[in-house]
Amino acid sequence: MSEPVIEIKNLYYSYGRGQVLNGVSLTVEQGDYVAFLGPNGGGKSTLLKIMAGVIAPDRGSVRVLGRKMPGTPKGVGYVPQEITNGTGLPVTVEEVVLMGRLTAGFKFFGWGKKDRAAAAQALEWVGMGAYLKEQVDKLSGGQRQRVFIARALVDNPSLLLLDEPTSSVDRTWQGRFYDLLAELNESMTIVLVSHDLNVISTHVKSVACVNHTVFHHHSAEITPEMMQKTYNCPVELVAHGMPHRVLALHNHQEEDEDA
Numbered sequence: 129m130s131e132p133v134i135e136i137k138n139l140y141y142s143y144g145r146g147q148v149l150n151g152v153s154l155t156v157e158q159g160d161y162v163a164f165l166g167p168n169g170g171g172k173s174t175l176l177k178i179m180a181g182v183i184a185p186d187r188g189s190v191r192v193l194g195r196k197m198p199g200t201p202k203g204v205g206y207v208p209q210e211i212t213n214g215t216g217l218p219v220t221v222e223e224v225v226l227m228g229r230l231t232a233g234f235k236f237f238g239w240g241k242k243d244r245a246a247a248a249q250a251l252e253w254v255g256m257g258a259y260l261k262e263q264v265d266k267l268s269g270g271q272r273q274r275v276f277i278a279r280a281l282v283d284n285p286s287l288l289l290l291d292e293p294t295s296s297v298d299r300t301w302q303g304r305f306y307d308l309l310a311e312l313n314e315s316m317t318i319v320l321v322s323h324d325l326n327v328i329s330t331h332v333k334s335v336a337c338v339n340h341t342v343f344h345h346h347s348a349e350i351t352p353e354m355m356q357k358t359y360n361c362p363v364e365l366v367a368h369g370m371p372h373r374v375l376a377l378h379n380h381q382e383e384d385e386d387a
């Protein structure tokens with residue numbers, strides 16, 4: 129069997145006050161399509177940032193595509209959650225996507241024809257081909273999210289890390305995007321943070337419940353027991369995407385923490 133794409137052992141992380149990740153161990157095998165599910169503040173984005181090399185763990189071992197983290201992983205496409213607010217930079221859509229070609233150990237001699245063709249292709253995949261020369265901050269949050277997905281795809285990664293990649297995009301494009309992910313999953317491992325139970329149950333292969341620790345269930349089935357364990361309270365499962373019903377039930381957990 130090939131080496132796992134992600135191998136995390138006994139990982140701890142805090143931003144200073146209060147432990148966010150508490151002894152997390154997780155293995156993701158090649159070809160998996162994992163959804164991270166869990167309450168607000170449970171540490172999903174933090175875990176993704178550690179996998180992407182954005183922040184370093186306080187303790188524990190993290191290997192991504194065979195490389196020890198923290199480091200600059202090659203072959204990882206990452207879409208952060210925050211980008212819907214804009215970059216604050218005077219950059220075009222094409223320039224943002226080309227950033228995804230700056231891989232580990234790369235020496236920059238300027239963009240070549242191949243880079244520009246790859247950027248144009250990635251933008252076509254996400255239906256943003258017409259916006260190549262637009263300033264990225266002029267776009268809507270949903271369009272910007274698609275540009276950052278193109279940035280993650282432009283270097284043909286082996287691992288795709290997506291933090292709520294469709295939170296701002298319209299429903300029609302969401303459907304096309306999940307079809308695209310299914311296609312990409314034939315050659316890429318995918319980790320997706322999502323609150324949308326409907327998306328999770330229809331598209332992914334496995335579910336990891338993240339609430340300071342992680343339980344990785346090697347099937348896409350979401351059971352009331354899993355919800356109870358993850359959210360620490362009874363959660364009504366909804367079949368057609370009303371995730372806020374789930375999230376709303378977490379307020380009392382946060383109150384418990386504050387108490």
Ligand SMILES: Nc1ncnc2c1ncn2[C@@H]1O[C@H](COP(=O)(O)OP(=O)(O)OP(=O)(O)O)[C@@H](O)[C@H]1O
Nearest residue numbers: 143148166167168169170171172173174175209338
């Ligand atoms: N840069 C930061 N500085 C300080 N605290 C932070 C920072 N980023 C996140 N946190 C805190 O760490 C905890 C975990 O946050 P994280 O974003 O990883 O959770 P999450 O499960 O992704 O939540 P959500 O579903 O709301 O996106 C939260 O309490 C959050 O407020």
